[in-house]
Amino acid sequence: MSSDAADLASLAMLLADETRAAMCLALLDGRAWTAGELAAHAGVARSTATEHLDRLVGGGLLAEERQGRHRYVRLADASVAHLIEDLSARLPPRPPAPRNLRQATAAAAMKRARTCYDHLAGELGVAVADAMTARGLLNQRSGFALTDAGLAWLTAEAGVDAARLQGRRRPLARGCLDWTERRPHLAGVAGAQLCARFLERRWVVRIGSTRAVKVTPEGRSGLRALLGID
Structure with missing residues (x-):
């Protein structure tokens, strides 16, 4: 062996x-x-x-x-997070087990929006990736990469400091298979910095001590203006 x-x-x-x-x-x-x-x-x-x-x-x-x-x-590091999330996404879907109201509410919140290590996941994370793709900011056809327009958008409109995108061994953009949506969301440096900006602006806030986050009223307005996400 x-x-x-x-x-x-x-x-x-x-x-x-x-x-x-x-x-x-x-x-x-x-x-x-x-x-x-x-x-x-x-x-x-x-x-x-x-x-x-x-x-x-x-x-x-x-x-x-x-x-x-x-x-x-x-x-x-982020590669370990990717490994665990990727393995979770490959688990066979299970029929929902009987839950009390509190458990059902927590599970629904995790499905809607959560953090995956340092980037957004769940329905919100996939919606962000889809909106960026539809606007020509992200290319999902050949790999998972920011376009030139996407890189400019990230700094000029999303407000990410360009210095935070440089000199990193981690990929700038990478697809991470979402374990609830079974579709990719945006990971890598770009995904992490975008998540950080949303948290800084309080467009999303954490729900207690869980990974779940929720979109605030300011976040709903901001996401609609930034990416057309309703």
């Missing part, structure tokens, strides 16, 4: 555990969580969570930093 095959099997084993998978999915919000927060989220003891987190950090999927007595962990 080749070393590459063994390494790939080891990587797969990191996610082949429901507790570790739940932690990685939670960290798709792009923020750093404490071990205690992840333990509560996954429904396991703090000591159990620590063991799982040590494996994920050791396997390169998570990065950690310490502040005083607190240990914070986050996804190692």
Whole structure:
């Protein structure tokens, strides 16, 4: 057996555990969580969570930093977020399980609009990508790339600082298969900066401590003016 095959099997084993998978999915919000927060989220003891987190950090999927007595962990980088979101999008659709009103409301909010690490996903993320494509700002026919007009629009109309788009090893634009819509939304540096601008302008705001976001009244007006999204 080749070393590459063994390494790939080891990587797969990191996610082949429901507790570790739940932690990685939670960290798709792009923020750093404490071990205690992840333990509560996954429904396991703090000591159990620590063991799982040590494996994920050791396997390169998570990065950690310490502040005083607190240990914070986050996804190692955007490529890990893409891997997890891409795997989630390949899960077979399931019929909706019986839920109480609170769970149904939370699921509907996640489907409408959420963050995928540092860019927009859900119906809103796909709508942004579709609107940019319809206006000739984004090319989805051959790969997933900003057009020249799209690059100019991003700085002149969307208000993204041009300096934030340069000198990055990460792709400028990349399609990320949306796990609820089964269609791509905009990721990469452009997707991250566009999401950051929407949050800065409070066109979208986070819903509690989840990945879900909602469009504000200012956001509805802004998105309609910027991209014709109703």
